[in-house]
Amino acid sequence: MSTIIIFLSSGLFLGWSLGANDAANVWGTAVGTRMVSFKKAALVASIFIILGAVISGSGASHTLGKLGAINELAGAFTVALAAALSVFWMTKAALPVSTSQAIVGAIIGWNLFSGSAIDMKALTKILGTWVFSPILSAVVAIVLYFVVSFVLKHWKIHLVRLDGMTRVALLTAGAFGSYSLGANNIANVMGVFVHSAAGMFTDISFGGLFSLNGVQQLFFIGGLAIAVGVFTYSKKVMMTVGSGIYELSPITAFIVVLSSSIVLFLFASRGLQELLISNNLPSFPLVPVSSSQSIVGAVIGIGIAKGGKNLNLKIVGRISLGWIATPVIAAAVAFISLFIVQNVFSQVVY
Amino acid sequence: MLFNRAKSIESNIDKYLENILKSSLIFEAGLKEYFDGKQEEFEKRSLEIQKLESESDEIRREIKYKLYKELLIPDARGDVLGLLETLDNVIDTAEMVMIRFSIEKPKVWPELKDDFIELTVASTKCVSELVSATRAFFREIGKVADCLVQVHFWEHEADNIEERIMRRAFEGDFIDKLSQKVHMRYFAERISLLADEAEDVADRLDIYTIKRSI
Numbered sequence: 001m002s003t004i005i006i007f008l009s010s011g012l013f014l015g016w017s018l019g020a021n022d023a024a025n026v027w028g029t030a031v032g033t034r035m036v037s038f039k040k041a042a043l044v045a046s047i048f049i050i051l052g053a054v055i056s057g058s059g060a061s062h063t064l065g066k067l068g069a070i071n072e073l074a075g076a077f078t079v080a081l082a083a084a085l086s087v088f089w090m091t092k093a094a095l096p097v098s099t100s101q102a103i104v105g106a107i108i109g110w111n112l113f114s115g116s117a118i119d120m121k122a123l124t125k126i127l128g129t130w131v132f133s134p135i136l137s138a139v140v141a142i143v144l145y146f147v148v149s150f151v152l153k154h155w156k157i158h159l160v161r162l163d164g165m166t167r168v169a170l171l172t173a174g175a176f177g178s179y180s181l182g183a184n185n186i187a188n189v190m191g192v193f194v195h196s197a198a199g200m201f202t203d204i205s206f207g208g209l210f211s212l213n214g215v216q217q218l219f220f221i222g223g224l225a226i227a228v229g230v231f232t233y234s235k236k237v238m239m240t241v242g243s244g245i246y247e248l249s250p251i252t253a254f255i256v257v258l259s260s261s262i263v264l265f266l267f268a269s270r271g272l273q274e275l276l277i278s279n280n281l282p283s284f285p286l287v288p289v290s291s292s293q294s295i296v297g298a299v300i301g302i303g304i305a306k307g308g309k310n311l312n313l314k315i316v317g318r319i320s321l322g323w324i325a326t327p328v329i330a331a332a333v334a335f336i337s338l339f340i341v342q343n344v345f346s347q348v349v350y
Numbered sequence: 351m352l353f354n355r356a357k358s359i360e361s362n363i364d365k366y367l368e369n370i371l372k373s374s375l376i377f378e379a380g381l382k383e384y385f386d387g388k389q390e391e392f393e394k395r396s397l398e399i400q401k402l403e404s405e406s407d408e409i410r411r412e413i414k415y416k417l418y419k420e421l422l423i424p425d426a427r428g429d430v431l432g433l434l435e436t437l438d439n440v441i442d443t444a445e446m447v448m449i450r451f452s453i454e455k456p457k458v459w460p461e462l463k464d465d466f467i468e469l470t471v472a473s474t475k476c477v478s479e480l481v482s483a484t485r486a487f488f489r490e491i492g493k494v495a496d497c498l499v500q501v502h503f504w505e506h507e508a509d510n511i512e513e514r515i516m517r518r519a520f521e522g523d524f525i526d527k528l529s530q531k532v533h534m535r536y537f538a539e540r541i542s543l544l545a546d547e548a549e550d551v552a553d554r555l556d557i558y559t560i561k562r563s564i
Contacts, residue, residue: 159488159489249562
Protein backbone atom coordinates (compact mmCIF):
# COMPACT_ATOMS: atom_id res chain seq x y z
CA MET A 1 0.00 0.00 0.00
CA SER A 2 2.80 2.40 0.89
CA THR A 3 4.30 1.88 -2.59
CA ILE A 4 1.00 2.90 -4.12
CA ILE A 5 0.85 6.03 -1.99
CA ILE A 6 4.41 6.98 -2.94
CA PHE A 7 3.65 6.53 -6.62
CA LEU A 8 0.29 8.32 -6.29
CA SER A 9 2.02 11.30 -4.67
CA SER A 10 2.53 13.14 -7.97
CA GLY A 11 -1.16 12.76 -8.77
CA LEU A 12 -2.08 13.88 -5.27
CA PHE A 13 0.12 16.93 -5.75
CA LEU A 14 -1.72 17.67 -8.99
CA GLY A 15 -4.98 17.26 -7.08
CA TRP A 16 -3.81 19.63 -4.38
CA SER A 17 -2.90 22.31 -6.93
CA LEU A 18 -6.22 21.77 -8.71
CA GLY A 19 -8.08 22.32 -5.43
CA ALA A 20 -5.99 25.38 -4.64
CA ASN A 21 -6.57 27.00 -8.03
CA ASP A 22 -9.74 25.72 -9.64
CA ALA A 23 -12.05 25.82 -6.62
CA ALA A 24 -11.57 29.58 -6.83
CA ASN A 25 -13.14 29.56 -10.29
CA VAL A 26 -16.32 28.22 -8.75
CA TRP A 27 -16.32 30.05 -5.42
CA GLY A 28 -14.14 33.10 -6.05
CA THR A 29 -16.82 35.75 -6.39
CA ALA A 30 -19.10 34.30 -3.73
CA VAL A 31 -16.27 34.27 -1.18
CA GLY A 32 -14.48 37.39 -2.48
CA THR A 33 -17.64 39.47 -2.10
CA ARG A 34 -18.32 37.81 1.28
CA MET A 35 -21.70 36.52 0.15
CA VAL A 36 -20.58 33.07 1.33
CA SER A 37 -18.01 32.52 4.07
CA PHE A 38 -14.81 30.71 3.10
CA LYS A 39 -15.38 27.93 5.64
CA LYS A 40 -18.83 27.18 4.26
CA ALA A 41 -17.55 27.35 0.68
CA ALA A 42 -14.60 25.07 1.42
CA LEU A 43 -16.79 22.51 3.16
CA VAL A 44 -19.45 22.41 0.43
CA ALA A 45 -16.75 22.42 -2.28
CA SER A 46 -14.89 19.49 -0.72
CA ILE A 47 -17.98 17.36 -0.24
CA PHE A 48 -19.27 17.91 -3.76
CA ILE A 49 -15.88 17.59 -5.46
CA ILE A 50 -15.43 14.17 -3.83
CA LEU A 51 -19.02 13.15 -4.71
CA GLY A 52 -18.54 14.25 -8.32
CA ALA A 53 -15.22 12.43 -8.57
CA VAL A 54 -16.50 9.17 -7.13
CA ILE A 55 -19.94 9.12 -8.78
CA SER A 56 -19.31 10.67 -12.20
CA GLY A 57 -15.52 10.70 -12.55
CA SER A 58 -15.05 7.67 -14.75
CA GLY A 59 -16.30 9.11 -18.06
CA ALA A 60 -13.63 11.73 -18.73
CA SER A 61 -10.98 9.48 -17.30
CA HIS A 62 -11.98 6.73 -19.75
CA THR A 63 -11.21 9.08 -22.67
CA LEU A 64 -7.78 9.85 -21.20
CA GLY A 65 -7.24 6.11 -20.90
CA LYS A 66 -7.97 5.74 -24.59
CA LEU A 67 -5.35 8.34 -25.41
CA GLY A 68 -2.73 6.44 -23.46
CA ALA A 69 -3.29 3.38 -21.28
CA ILE A 70 -0.37 3.81 -18.91
CA ASN A 71 0.20 0.32 -17.63
CA GLU A 72 3.01 0.82 -15.11
CA LEU A 73 2.72 2.65 -11.80
CA ALA A 74 6.12 4.34 -12.20
CA GLY A 75 5.06 5.52 -15.66
CA ALA A 76 1.82 6.96 -14.30
CA PHE A 77 3.75 8.61 -11.46
CA THR A 78 6.16 10.23 -13.93
CA VAL A 79 3.39 11.38 -16.28
CA ALA A 80 1.46 13.05 -13.42
CA LEU A 81 4.71 14.54 -12.12
CA ALA A 82 5.56 15.93 -15.57
CA ALA A 83 2.09 17.50 -15.78
CA ALA A 84 2.47 18.97 -12.29
CA LEU A 85 5.93 20.37 -13.08
CA SER A 86 4.65 21.88 -16.34
CA VAL A 87 1.76 23.52 -14.53
CA PHE A 88 4.13 24.79 -11.85
CA TRP A 89 6.66 26.23 -14.31
CA MET A 90 4.09 27.77 -16.60
CA THR A 91 2.30 29.35 -13.66
CA LYS A 92 5.61 30.79 -12.47
CA ALA A 93 6.26 32.15 -15.96
CA ALA A 94 2.76 33.72 -15.85
CA LEU A 95 1.63 31.68 -18.85
CA PRO A 96 -1.96 30.50 -19.05
CA VAL A 97 -2.07 26.88 -18.03
CA SER A 98 -4.63 24.21 -17.34
CA THR A 99 -4.16 20.88 -15.61
CA SER A 100 -6.31 19.21 -18.28
CA GLN A 101 -4.02 20.36 -21.07
CA ALA A 102 -0.87 19.50 -19.14
CA ILE A 103 -1.97 15.94 -18.40
CA VAL A 104 -2.94 15.29 -22.02
CA GLY A 105 0.45 16.60 -23.16
CA ALA A 106 2.20 14.42 -20.58
CA ILE A 107 0.27 11.33 -21.75
CA ILE A 108 1.32 12.06 -25.34
CA GLY A 109 4.89 12.31 -24.01
CA TRP A 110 4.46 8.82 -22.53
CA ASN A 111 3.05 7.53 -25.83
CA LEU A 112 6.05 8.89 -27.70
CA PHE A 113 8.49 7.49 -25.14
CA SER A 114 6.91 4.06 -24.97
CA GLY A 115 6.40 3.90 -28.70
CA SER A 116 2.65 3.40 -28.27
CA ALA A 117 0.47 4.60 -31.08
CA ILE A 118 -1.44 7.80 -30.37
CA ASP A 119 -5.17 7.32 -30.74
CA MET A 120 -5.75 10.18 -33.17
CA LYS A 121 -9.51 9.86 -32.82
CA ALA A 122 -9.31 10.39 -29.06
CA LEU A 123 -6.80 13.22 -29.48
CA THR A 124 -8.96 15.03 -32.03
CA LYS A 125 -11.94 14.60 -29.74
CA ILE A 126 -10.00 16.12 -26.83
CA LEU A 127 -8.57 19.04 -28.83
CA GLY A 128 -11.97 19.79 -30.37
CA THR A 129 -13.57 19.83 -26.94
CA TRP A 130 -10.99 22.29 -25.63
CA VAL A 131 -11.84 24.76 -28.38
CA PHE A 132 -15.55 24.06 -28.04
CA SER A 133 -15.88 24.27 -24.24
CA PRO A 134 -15.21 28.01 -23.74
CA ILE A 135 -17.41 28.78 -26.74
CA LEU A 136 -20.22 26.64 -25.34
CA SER A 137 -19.72 28.28 -21.95
CA ALA A 138 -20.11 31.70 -23.56
CA VAL A 139 -23.29 30.61 -25.35
CA VAL A 140 -24.79 29.16 -22.16
CA ALA A 141 -23.87 32.36 -20.27
CA ILE A 142 -25.53 34.54 -22.92
CA VAL A 143 -28.74 32.49 -22.74
CA LEU A 144 -28.75 32.50 -18.92
CA TYR A 145 -28.01 36.23 -18.87
CA PHE A 146 -31.12 36.98 -20.91
CA VAL A 147 -33.24 34.57 -18.89
CA VAL A 148 -32.11 36.10 -15.57
CA SER A 149 -32.54 39.66 -16.91
CA PHE A 150 -36.07 38.78 -18.05
CA VAL A 151 -36.96 37.27 -14.69
CA LEU A 152 -35.56 40.24 -12.76
CA LYS A 153 -37.40 42.70 -14.98
CA HIS A 154 -40.77 41.01 -14.76
CA TRP A 155 -40.85 39.45 -11.31
CA LYS A 156 -40.01 42.66 -9.45
CA ILE A 157 -38.30 40.91 -6.56
CA HIS A 158 -37.45 43.14 -3.62
CA LEU A 159 -33.72 43.86 -3.33
CA VAL A 160 -33.49 42.39 0.18
CA ARG A 161 -35.18 39.15 -0.90
CA LEU A 162 -33.17 39.11 -4.12
CA ASP A 163 -29.95 39.23 -2.15
CA GLY A 164 -31.08 36.33 0.00
CA MET A 165 -32.01 34.40 -3.11
CA THR A 166 -28.68 35.27 -4.75
CA ARG A 167 -26.84 33.87 -1.81
CA VAL A 168 -28.78 30.60 -1.95
CA ALA A 169 -28.26 30.54 -5.74
CA LEU A 170 -24.51 31.08 -5.38
CA LEU A 171 -24.31 28.26 -2.83
CA THR A 172 -26.30 25.92 -5.07
CA ALA A 173 -24.34 26.84 -8.19
CA GLY A 174 -21.15 26.44 -6.16
CA ALA A 175 -22.16 22.94 -5.05
CA PHE A 176 -23.10 21.99 -8.62
CA GLY A 177 -19.87 23.57 -9.92
CA SER A 178 -17.83 21.63 -7.38
CA TYR A 179 -19.57 18.39 -8.33
CA SER A 180 -18.89 19.07 -12.02
CA LEU A 181 -15.29 20.02 -11.27
CA GLY A 182 -14.76 16.77 -9.38
CA ALA A 183 -16.51 14.74 -12.08
CA ASN A 184 -14.66 16.32 -14.97
CA ASN A 185 -11.23 17.03 -13.55
CA ILE A 186 -10.59 13.98 -11.39
CA ALA A 187 -9.42 12.45 -14.65
CA ASN A 188 -6.48 14.88 -14.64
CA VAL A 189 -5.51 13.92 -11.14
CA MET A 190 -6.08 10.17 -11.08
CA GLY A 191 -6.87 9.21 -14.68
CA VAL A 192 -3.33 8.14 -15.53
CA PHE A 193 -3.27 5.74 -12.58
CA VAL A 194 -6.46 3.87 -13.51
CA HIS A 195 -4.77 1.15 -15.57
CA SER A 196 -1.86 0.57 -13.23
CA ALA A 197 -3.22 1.16 -9.72
CA ALA A 198 -6.97 0.57 -9.61
CA GLY A 199 -6.51 -3.19 -9.68
CA MET A 200 -4.55 -3.00 -6.42
CA PHE A 201 -7.68 -1.90 -4.51
CA THR A 202 -10.34 -4.39 -3.45
CA ASP A 203 -13.99 -3.41 -3.65
CA ILE A 204 -15.42 -2.01 -0.42
CA SER A 205 -19.09 -2.52 0.35
CA PHE A 206 -20.94 -0.23 2.75
CA GLY A 207 -23.50 -2.45 4.44
CA GLY A 208 -24.90 -3.54 1.09
CA LEU A 209 -26.14 0.02 0.49
CA PHE A 210 -23.45 0.90 -2.00
CA SER A 211 -19.94 -0.22 -2.85
CA LEU A 212 -16.82 1.45 -4.13
CA ASN A 213 -14.70 -0.26 -6.76
CA GLY A 214 -10.96 0.25 -7.20
CA VAL A 215 -11.32 3.17 -9.60
CA GLN A 216 -13.79 4.89 -7.29
CA GLN A 217 -11.47 4.43 -4.31
CA LEU A 218 -8.67 5.92 -6.38
CA PHE A 219 -10.90 8.85 -7.29
CA PHE A 220 -11.91 9.23 -3.63
CA ILE A 221 -8.25 9.62 -2.66
CA GLY A 222 -7.79 12.11 -5.52
CA GLY A 223 -10.90 13.97 -4.38
CA LEU A 224 -9.46 14.17 -0.87
CA ALA A 225 -6.26 15.67 -2.29
CA ILE A 226 -8.33 18.30 -4.12
CA ALA A 227 -10.24 19.01 -0.89
CA VAL A 228 -6.95 19.50 0.98
CA GLY A 229 -5.96 21.97 -1.75
CA VAL A 230 -9.24 23.81 -1.24
CA PHE A 231 -8.83 24.06 2.53
CA THR A 232 -5.13 24.89 2.63
CA TYR A 233 -4.52 27.25 -0.25
CA SER A 234 -7.61 28.35 -2.17
CA LYS A 235 -8.68 31.21 0.10
CA LYS A 236 -5.98 33.51 -1.24
CA VAL A 237 -6.88 32.69 -4.83
CA MET A 238 -10.60 33.18 -4.10
CA MET A 239 -9.96 36.62 -2.68
CA THR A 240 -7.97 37.56 -5.80
CA VAL A 241 -10.67 36.26 -8.13
CA GLY A 242 -13.41 37.94 -6.12
CA SER A 243 -11.87 41.36 -5.94
CA GLY A 244 -9.30 41.61 -8.66
CA ILE A 245 -9.04 39.94 -12.01
CA TYR A 246 -12.63 40.23 -13.11
CA GLU A 247 -15.15 42.03 -10.96
CA LEU A 248 -18.60 40.55 -11.19
CA SER A 249 -21.80 41.40 -9.43
CA PRO A 250 -23.12 38.48 -7.34
CA ILE A 251 -25.87 37.78 -9.89
CA THR A 252 -23.46 37.78 -12.84
CA ALA A 253 -21.14 35.59 -10.81
CA PHE A 254 -23.99 33.13 -10.39
CA ILE A 255 -24.56 33.07 -14.17
CA VAL A 256 -20.84 32.61 -14.84
CA VAL A 257 -20.45 29.78 -12.32
CA LEU A 258 -23.62 28.04 -13.47
CA SER A 259 -22.67 28.27 -17.18
CA SER A 260 -19.20 26.87 -16.64
CA SER A 261 -20.55 24.17 -14.30
CA ILE A 262 -23.09 23.09 -16.91
CA VAL A 263 -20.32 22.83 -19.50
CA LEU A 264 -18.05 20.84 -17.17
CA PHE A 265 -20.97 18.58 -16.33
CA LEU A 266 -21.88 18.04 -20.01
CA PHE A 267 -18.33 16.85 -20.69
CA ALA A 268 -18.29 14.57 -17.64
CA SER A 269 -21.67 12.94 -17.17
CA ARG A 270 -21.98 9.46 -18.55
CA GLY A 271 -25.64 9.31 -17.53
CA LEU A 272 -26.45 12.41 -19.53
CA GLN A 273 -24.48 11.11 -22.49
CA GLU A 274 -26.43 7.84 -22.45
CA LEU A 275 -29.71 9.72 -22.10
CA LEU A 276 -28.90 11.91 -25.12
CA ILE A 277 -27.80 8.93 -27.23
CA SER A 278 -30.88 6.89 -26.32
CA ASN A 279 -33.05 9.80 -27.50
CA ASN A 280 -31.08 10.08 -30.75
CA LEU A 281 -29.73 13.47 -29.73
CA PRO A 282 -26.14 14.64 -30.32
CA SER A 283 -24.09 13.83 -27.23
CA PHE A 284 -21.04 15.43 -25.70
CA PRO A 285 -17.69 13.62 -25.58
CA LEU A 286 -16.49 12.90 -22.05
CA VAL A 287 -13.27 14.87 -21.89
CA PRO A 288 -11.50 16.73 -19.08
CA VAL A 289 -11.72 20.43 -19.91
CA SER A 290 -10.20 23.49 -18.28
CA SER A 291 -12.51 25.02 -15.69
CA SER A 292 -10.61 28.33 -15.91
CA GLN A 293 -11.19 28.56 -19.67
CA SER A 294 -14.79 27.65 -19.17
CA ILE A 295 -15.13 30.50 -16.68
CA VAL A 296 -13.36 32.95 -18.99
CA GLY A 297 -15.67 31.81 -21.81
CA ALA A 298 -18.70 32.56 -19.62
CA VAL A 299 -17.33 35.99 -18.65
CA ILE A 300 -16.81 36.78 -22.35
CA GLY A 301 -20.37 35.56 -22.98
CA ILE A 302 -21.69 38.06 -20.40
CA GLY A 303 -19.63 40.76 -22.13
CA ILE A 304 -21.21 39.89 -25.48
CA ALA A 305 -24.71 39.82 -23.95
CA LYS A 306 -24.11 43.30 -22.57
CA GLY A 307 -23.18 44.61 -26.01
CA GLY A 308 -19.68 43.31 -26.62
CA LYS A 309 -17.91 46.24 -25.01
CA ASN A 310 -15.83 44.11 -22.68
CA LEU A 311 -14.61 41.63 -25.25
CA ASN A 312 -10.86 41.39 -24.82
CA LEU A 313 -9.23 39.74 -27.83
CA LYS A 314 -5.96 39.44 -25.91
CA ILE A 315 -7.61 37.00 -23.50
CA VAL A 316 -8.99 34.97 -26.40
CA GLY A 317 -5.47 34.84 -27.86
CA ARG A 318 -3.99 33.69 -24.56
CA ILE A 319 -6.57 30.89 -24.31
CA SER A 320 -5.72 29.66 -27.80
CA LEU A 321 -2.03 29.71 -26.93
CA GLY A 322 -2.77 27.42 -23.99
CA TRP A 323 -4.35 24.80 -26.28
CA ILE A 324 -1.04 24.33 -28.11
CA ALA A 325 1.75 25.45 -25.77
CA THR A 326 0.71 23.56 -22.62
CA PRO A 327 0.46 20.07 -24.16
CA VAL A 328 3.68 20.56 -26.14
CA ILE A 329 5.64 21.66 -23.06
CA ALA A 330 4.09 18.89 -20.90
CA ALA A 331 4.86 16.28 -23.56
CA ALA A 332 8.50 17.36 -23.66
CA VAL A 333 8.78 17.38 -19.85
CA ALA A 334 7.15 13.93 -19.65
CA PHE A 335 9.47 12.48 -22.29
CA ILE A 336 12.57 13.74 -20.47
CA SER A 337 11.24 12.71 -17.04
CA LEU A 338 10.40 9.20 -18.26
CA PHE A 339 13.91 8.87 -19.66
CA ILE A 340 15.39 9.90 -16.30
CA VAL A 341 13.08 7.67 -14.23
CA GLN A 342 13.78 4.69 -16.48
CA ASN A 343 17.53 5.11 -16.83
CA VAL A 344 18.61 6.78 -13.61
CA PHE A 345 16.12 5.25 -11.15
CA SER A 346 15.78 1.94 -13.03
CA GLN A 347 11.99 1.90 -12.92
CA VAL A 348 9.72 0.23 -15.45
CA VAL A 349 7.65 3.01 -16.95
CA TYR A 350 5.75 1.06 -19.64
CA MET B 351 -36.84 31.57 7.64
CA LEU B 352 -34.70 33.66 5.32
CA PHE B 353 -37.70 34.89 3.39
CA ASN B 354 -39.69 35.69 6.54
CA ARG B 355 -36.88 37.89 7.75
CA ALA B 356 -36.59 39.46 4.31
CA LYS B 357 -40.34 40.15 4.35
CA SER B 358 -40.10 41.92 7.69
CA ILE B 359 -37.27 44.17 6.42
CA GLU B 360 -39.18 44.80 3.21
CA SER B 361 -42.24 46.01 5.09
CA ASN B 362 -40.02 48.20 7.31
CA ILE B 363 -38.43 49.77 4.24
CA ASP B 364 -41.87 50.32 2.68
CA LYS B 365 -43.11 51.96 5.88
CA TYR B 366 -40.02 54.18 6.04
CA LEU B 367 -40.49 55.37 2.46
CA GLU B 368 -44.17 55.95 3.12
CA ASN B 369 -43.20 58.20 6.04
CA ILE B 370 -40.80 60.22 3.88
CA LEU B 371 -43.57 60.75 1.35
CA LYS B 372 -46.08 61.63 4.07
CA SER B 373 -43.68 64.12 5.63
CA SER B 374 -43.25 65.91 2.31
CA LEU B 375 -47.02 66.09 1.85
CA ILE B 376 -47.46 67.48 5.39
CA PHE B 377 -44.69 69.94 4.62
CA GLU B 378 -46.53 71.15 1.54
CA ALA B 379 -49.92 71.34 3.21
CA GLY B 380 -48.47 73.00 6.33
CA LEU B 381 -46.60 75.71 4.46
CA LYS B 382 -49.60 76.46 2.27
CA GLU B 383 -51.60 76.96 5.46
CA TYR B 384 -48.90 79.23 6.81
CA PHE B 385 -48.90 81.34 3.62
CA ASP B 386 -52.71 81.55 3.96
CA GLY B 387 -52.28 82.81 7.48
CA LYS B 388 -53.76 79.72 9.14
CA GLN B 389 -51.23 79.67 11.96
CA GLU B 390 -53.03 77.19 14.20
CA GLU B 391 -53.42 74.56 11.48
CA PHE B 392 -49.78 75.07 10.53
CA GLU B 393 -48.64 74.41 14.11
CA LYS B 394 -50.60 71.16 14.11
CA ARG B 395 -48.81 70.08 10.92
CA SER B 396 -45.49 71.01 12.47
CA LEU B 397 -46.15 68.71 15.42
CA GLU B 398 -47.33 65.99 13.05
CA ILE B 399 -44.08 66.09 11.09
CA GLN B 400 -42.02 65.95 14.29
CA LYS B 401 -43.87 62.82 15.33
CA LEU B 402 -43.34 61.28 11.93
CA GLU B 403 -39.63 62.08 12.06
CA SER B 404 -39.06 60.31 15.36
CA GLU B 405 -41.13 57.32 14.21
CA SER B 406 -39.01 57.10 11.06
CA ASP B 407 -35.81 57.22 13.10
CA GLU B 408 -37.09 54.22 15.04
CA ILE B 409 -37.91 52.29 11.86
CA ARG B 410 -34.49 53.13 10.38
CA ARG B 411 -32.74 51.81 13.48
CA GLU B 412 -34.79 48.64 13.29
CA ILE B 413 -33.86 48.10 9.63
CA LYS B 414 -30.20 48.72 10.43
CA TYR B 415 -30.29 46.21 13.27
CA LYS B 416 -32.03 43.55 11.18
CA LEU B 417 -29.74 44.02 8.20
CA TYR B 418 -26.63 43.63 10.31
CA LYS B 419 -27.78 41.05 12.83
CA GLU B 420 -30.02 38.79 10.82
CA LEU B 421 -29.55 39.26 7.11
CA LEU B 422 -25.93 39.62 6.15
CA ILE B 423 -25.90 40.90 2.62
CA PRO B 424 -22.53 42.62 2.49
CA ASP B 425 -22.76 43.75 -1.09
CA ALA B 426 -25.99 45.71 -0.71
CA ARG B 427 -26.04 46.30 3.04
CA GLY B 428 -23.81 49.38 3.02
CA ASP B 429 -25.68 50.88 0.09
CA VAL B 430 -29.10 50.32 1.64
CA LEU B 431 -28.06 51.83 4.97
CA GLY B 432 -26.35 54.77 3.27
CA LEU B 433 -29.49 55.37 1.26
CA LEU B 434 -31.78 55.25 4.28
CA GLU B 435 -29.51 57.56 6.25
CA THR B 436 -29.39 60.22 3.54
CA LEU B 437 -33.15 59.88 3.11
CA ASP B 438 -33.37 60.73 6.80
CA ASN B 439 -31.80 64.12 5.97
CA VAL B 440 -34.83 64.84 3.79
CA ILE B 441 -37.34 64.31 6.58
CA ASP B 442 -35.04 66.17 9.01
CA THR B 443 -34.91 69.15 6.67
CA ALA B 444 -38.69 69.21 6.28
CA GLU B 445 -39.07 69.17 10.06
CA MET B 446 -36.38 71.80 10.59
CA VAL B 447 -37.88 74.23 8.05
CA MET B 448 -41.30 73.97 9.68
CA ILE B 449 -39.80 74.60 13.13
CA ARG B 450 -38.03 77.70 11.80
CA PHE B 451 -41.31 78.98 10.37
CA SER B 452 -42.96 78.28 13.70
CA ILE B 453 -40.29 80.12 15.72
CA GLU B 454 -39.38 83.03 13.43
CA LYS B 455 -42.83 83.55 11.93
CA PRO B 456 -41.55 85.37 8.84
CA LYS B 457 -43.90 87.85 7.24
CA VAL B 458 -44.57 86.69 3.70
CA TRP B 459 -45.50 89.59 1.45
CA PRO B 460 -48.51 89.03 -0.83
CA GLU B 461 -46.25 89.80 -3.82
CA LEU B 462 -44.18 86.74 -2.93
CA LYS B 463 -46.89 84.38 -1.70
CA ASP B 464 -47.49 82.59 -5.02
CA ASP B 465 -43.74 82.19 -5.59
CA PHE B 466 -43.34 80.67 -2.14
CA ILE B 467 -46.20 78.25 -2.79
CA GLU B 468 -44.68 77.35 -6.14
CA LEU B 469 -41.31 76.76 -4.50
CA THR B 470 -42.90 74.54 -1.84
CA VAL B 471 -44.69 72.47 -4.49
CA ALA B 472 -41.48 72.04 -6.57
CA SER B 473 -39.47 70.92 -3.52
CA THR B 474 -42.21 68.49 -2.48
CA LYS B 475 -42.44 67.03 -6.00
CA CYS B 476 -38.69 66.52 -5.88
CA VAL B 477 -39.13 64.43 -2.72
CA SER B 478 -42.07 62.41 -4.04
CA GLU B 479 -40.12 61.55 -7.21
CA LEU B 480 -37.18 60.56 -5.03
CA VAL B 481 -39.41 58.20 -3.06
CA SER B 482 -40.60 56.66 -6.35
CA ALA B 483 -36.97 56.28 -7.47
CA THR B 484 -36.07 54.59 -4.19
CA ARG B 485 -39.05 52.23 -4.46
CA ALA B 486 -37.94 51.38 -8.00
CA PHE B 487 -34.41 50.76 -6.73
CA PHE B 488 -35.74 48.09 -4.40
CA ARG B 489 -38.16 46.41 -6.79
CA GLU B 490 -37.74 47.52 -10.37
CA ILE B 491 -34.25 48.81 -10.97
CA GLY B 492 -34.91 49.57 -14.66
CA LYS B 493 -37.28 52.39 -13.70
CA VAL B 494 -34.90 54.26 -11.38
CA ALA B 495 -33.35 56.35 -14.16
CA ASP B 496 -36.71 57.85 -15.27
CA CYS B 497 -37.61 58.84 -11.72
CA LEU B 498 -34.18 60.39 -11.19
CA VAL B 499 -34.68 62.59 -14.26
CA GLN B 500 -37.81 63.94 -12.55
CA VAL B 501 -35.91 64.56 -9.29
CA HIS B 502 -33.25 66.57 -11.12
CA PHE B 503 -35.91 68.46 -13.06
CA TRP B 504 -37.80 69.57 -9.95
CA GLU B 505 -34.61 70.45 -8.09
CA HIS B 506 -33.67 72.73 -10.99
CA GLU B 507 -37.17 74.24 -10.94
CA ALA B 508 -36.84 74.89 -7.20
CA ASP B 509 -33.49 76.64 -7.79
CA ASN B 510 -35.07 78.88 -10.41
CA ILE B 511 -38.00 79.82 -8.18
CA GLU B 512 -35.66 80.42 -5.23
CA GLU B 513 -33.62 82.83 -7.38
CA ARG B 514 -36.81 84.53 -8.56
CA ILE B 515 -37.95 85.10 -4.98
CA MET B 516 -34.58 86.55 -4.00
CA ARG B 517 -34.50 88.90 -6.99
CA ARG B 518 -38.05 90.14 -6.37
CA ALA B 519 -37.38 90.58 -2.66
CA PHE B 520 -34.21 92.59 -3.21
CA GLU B 521 -35.02 94.35 -6.47
CA GLY B 522 -38.68 95.14 -5.79
CA ASP B 523 -39.76 98.10 -3.66
CA PHE B 524 -42.44 96.43 -1.55
CA ILE B 525 -40.07 95.44 1.27
CA ASP B 526 -38.46 98.36 3.10
CA LYS B 527 -36.05 96.82 5.55
CA LEU B 528 -32.94 94.95 4.52
CA SER B 529 -33.48 92.56 7.45
CA GLN B 530 -36.86 91.59 6.04
CA LYS B 531 -35.40 91.09 2.55
CA VAL B 532 -32.73 88.85 4.07
CA HIS B 533 -35.46 87.00 5.95
CA MET B 534 -37.27 86.25 2.66
CA ARG B 535 -34.04 85.08 1.07
CA TYR B 536 -33.33 82.85 4.07
CA PHE B 537 -36.72 81.12 3.95
CA ALA B 538 -36.58 80.68 0.17
CA GLU B 539 -33.21 78.98 0.66
CA ARG B 540 -34.58 76.78 3.45
CA ILE B 541 -37.53 75.53 1.42
CA SER B 542 -35.26 74.91 -1.55
CA LEU B 543 -32.90 73.00 0.73
CA LEU B 544 -35.47 70.18 0.79
CA ALA B 545 -35.01 69.75 -2.97
CA ASP B 546 -31.21 69.94 -2.59
CA GLU B 547 -31.27 67.16 0.01
CA ALA B 548 -33.46 65.06 -2.27
CA GLU B 549 -31.01 65.59 -5.11
CA ASP B 550 -28.10 64.46 -2.91
CA VAL B 551 -29.92 61.20 -2.26
CA ALA B 552 -30.68 60.90 -5.99
CA ASP B 553 -26.97 61.19 -6.80
CA ARG B 554 -26.20 58.32 -4.43
CA LEU B 555 -29.06 56.30 -5.85
CA ASP B 556 -27.65 56.79 -9.32
CA ILE B 557 -24.38 55.11 -8.31
CA TYR B 558 -26.07 52.32 -6.33
CA THR B 559 -28.22 51.57 -9.37
CA ILE B 560 -25.19 51.17 -11.62
CA LYS B 561 -23.66 48.89 -9.00
CA ARG B 562 -26.79 46.76 -8.81
CA SER B 563 -27.48 46.34 -12.50
CA ILE B 564 -26.34 42.89 -13.62
